[in-house]
Amino acid sequence: MTVTDTPQVVRRAGGWTPAVIPIGVALMLLGAWAFVAPLVGGYFDYGFAGDATWAFSTRQWELSLGAGIAIFAGGLLLAVPSRAPAWLGGLVAAIGGAWLLVGPSVYPLWASRISPDGSTDMQTLKWIGYFYATGALTVYFAAFAQGMLSRRSYVERAAPVESDEPVRREPPDVTARAA
Secondary structure, eight states, X not given: OEXXXXXXXXXXXXXXXXXXXXXXXXXXXXXXXHHHHHHHGGGGTOXXXXXXXXXXXXXXXXXXXXXXXXXXXXXXXTTSSSHHHHHHHHHHHHHHHHHHHHHHHHGGGTSSOOOOSSOHHHHHHHHIIIIIHHHHHHHHHHHHHHHHHXXXXXXXXXXXXXXXXXXXXXXXXXXXXXX
């Protein structure tokens, strides 16, 4: 029995990776925040439309509730151990996050007043907390997950293998590179 000193080349395809699960969890938390914050914000003097709580108004659906559902669902799909649903999840979450970023700017085109109540400082915190920060973090995490899911294949060198065959030397394969 001889041990070959030529390593075996094992090619693995890049695809779904468990490393996207924490990103999926972060997206689910951001989606839950985008959905729940407008509904319970009135309890903490953080309501967007006064002190109303659990008000499923058209404005809330169009601005944050629908986006929150999309972000949460996208994060959930990232945990599916298959590349296609995970990739779709990243895309859905990115679209939800992008809506949180641009929705408040384009919403006045078809609706009337959308300014939150409170002092100027509190209004600023509400715009950032409800939309801009949540949307930016969502787009960042979704794009990061998309990047992790679209890695190229890589080459891994396996340990030497024991064999009864004589050792045969071949020139190295210059086309196989580690990515």
